[in-house]
Amino acid sequence: xxxxxxxxxxxxxxxxxxxxxxxxxxxxxxxxxxxxxxxxxxxxxxxxxxxxxxxxxxxxxxxxxxxxxxxxxxxxxxxxxxxxxxxxxxxxxxxxxxxxxxxxxxxxxxxxxxxxxxxxxxxxxxxxxxxxxxxxxxxxxxxxxxxxxxxxxxxxxxxxxxxxxxxxxxxxxxxxxxxxxxxxxxxxxxxxxxxxxxxxxxxxxxxxxxxxxxxxxxxxxxxxxxxxxxxxxxxxxxxxxxxxxxxxxxxxxxxxxxxxxxxxxxxxxxxxxxxxxxxxxxxxxxxxxxxxxxxxxxxxxxxxxxxxxxxxxxxxxxxxxxxxxxxxxxxxxxxxxxxxxxxxxxx
Numbered sequence: 001x002x003x004x005x006x007x008x009x010x011x012x013x014x015x016x017x018x019x020x021x022x023x024x025x026x027x028x029x030x031x032x033x034x035x036x037x038x039x040x041x042x043x044x045x046x047x048x049x050x051x052x053x054x055x056x057x058x059x060x061x062x063x064x065x066x067x068x069x070x071x072x073x074x075x076x077x078x079x080x081x082x083x084x085x086x087x088x089x090x091x092x093x094x095x096x097x098x099x100x101x102x103x104x105x106x107x108x109x110x111x112x113x114x115x116x117x118x119x120x121x122x123x124x125x126x127x128x129x130x131x132x133x134x135x136x137x138x139x140x141x142x143x144x145x146x147x148x149x150x151x152x153x154x155x156x157x158x159x160x161x162x163x164x165x166x167x168x169x170x171x172x173x174x175x176x177x178x179x180x181x182x183x184x185x186x187x188x189x190x191x192x193x194x195x196x197x198x199x200x201x202x203x204x205x206x207x208x209x210x211x212x213x214x215x216x217x218x219x220x221x222x223x224x225x226x227x228x229x230x231x232x233x234x235x236x237x238x239x240x241x242x243x244x245x246x247x248x249x250x251x252x253x254x255x256x257x258x259x260x261x262x263x264x265x266x267x268x269x270x271x272x273x274x275x276x277x278x279x280x281x282x283x284x285x286x287x288x289x290x291x292x293x294x295x296x297x298x299x300x301x302x303x304x305x306x307x308x309x310x311x312x313x314x315x316x317x318x319x320x321x322x323x324x325x326x327x328x329x330x331x332x333x334x335x336x337x338x339x340x341x342x343x344x345x346x347x
Contacts (some may be wrong), residue, residue: 005042006099010121013114017097018052019070021077022323031091033079033320040096047093047330048130048323052100053115053297057108058139059177061268064304065137067123071303071312072134072319078318086285088324088334092124095323096129098122108139112175116143123151130326132319135299138167138177141253142184148251148295149189158195158243158250158292159184162258162280164202164222164269166210177300180253185217193217195247197239198259199283200224202273224258224273232279249294252287254280256300256315263314266306277314281321288325296322 013042017039023032040046052069059065081090101118103111115136122131133144150158161167161181168185169178181198184191198214202224214221220242222235243250261270263277287293301315326336 003288007181009125011118013102013118014051014099015102016099017073018100019073020166021073023077031081031089032077033081033090034076036081037073037076037089037097040098045094045127046096048127048132048326049098049122050095050132050134050319051098051119051142052134053103053119053136053144054134055103055108055111055115055136055140057103057105057111057266058175059137059268062195063137063150063268063300063302065135065300065302067303068136068301068315069134071301071306071309072316073097075309075312075316078313079320083320083324086321086324086334088327090320090323090327092331093323093327098117109174112139112143116147118148119144120147123148131295132322133186133297134319135297135301138163138180138253138255138299139175140299141297142180144174144297145180145184145251145253145295146187146189146192149187149191152248154192155188155248156192156195157247158245158247159191159197160239160243160252160287161198161255162200162253162283163255164200164205164224164257164271164274165255166198166201166206166214167255168210168213170226183213193219195243195245195250196220197243198222199235199239199274200227200280202258202275203271205269205271224275227275228280232275232282236283239292240286243302244290244292247292250292251341252293252296254284254296254298256298256311259314264311266302266304266311267277267300268302273302277317280318284322285325286319288322289329290325290326291329
């Protein structure tokens with residue numbers, strides 16, 4: 001695959017994956033995720049495309065989120081495509097690595113512009129695949145979701161936001177990882193506060209002013225404590241009802257600091273008040289199945305500060321869990337590979 005082919009599609013800022021990983025062994029009955037998620041050849045059909053956008057320079061605190069796309073790729077070697085929890089095998093879902101959006105280190109505003117441009121072009125490809133993005137700090141959500149909206153002019157959009165923070169800070173310092181939700185609600189591109197749902201907001205990391213600002217716009221906030229008290233199934237049912245009411249499509253953004261710090265040490269602001277990974281996974285499994293969910297990103301993983309790749313593996317499970325739900329939405333079955341009762345005796 002050459003850069004010219006990407007340029008022919010208008011993807012001038014898209015680079016090949018920074019890392020290509022393969023599993024260290026083969027098993028005729030088990031597909032390894034690293035051998036399944038291949039780089040796209042920009043020619044064959046695909047169901048889902050995953051693009052990296054490792055922009056870190058707009059974070060309010062220093063972080064190494066630039067490394068998250070490659071950390072995701074690296075972690076795949078420890079996963080298979082089958083989940084016994086959901087009894088789904090992803091092997092028949094064609095998911096491809098589209099590569100990384102090149103973002104200049106010293107010009108974060110140009111980086112955000114390139115993310116907007118590139119994700120917009122990716123959403124207009126004739127293959128019409130589902131686009132997933134791996135950030136980067138949370139600033140990357142605003143350009144990606146704006147491009148998502150511009151690809152569907154005149155439509156209305158819901159927004160489901162998993163995070164420790166409201167991310168509606170004032171724009172005094174320009175676009176940062178603390179402003180993406182404000183940017184979307186003020187963009188005039190079809191994002192309405194009444195269809196905004198924030199899940200898992202927690203800890204001593206927010207301001208009362210910003211909570212009131214979200215609520216004043218009609219948004220709904222479910223704190224981490226409320227998720228624990230009510231159950232994620234109950235919370236998500238109400239979240240989908242609110243986010244999808246009267247909209248054409250819904251965008252989902254997942255900040256890893258929504259989780260308890262024990263499960264997500266590799267991020268800037270996780271605390272013990274966060275939600276449990278299993279609650280996030282249950283929510284993502286259901287969101288993957290929902291017909292109005294049309295875009296998703298995963299952000300704020302900092303592999304530089306991670307411990308034993310724990311956060312990276314937690315996030316990779318989140319990505320694969322969402323894809324299990326999406327598989328059921330699009331393929332309509334569990335993707336079982338079949339069972340061969342013939343004993344295997346050769347060595």
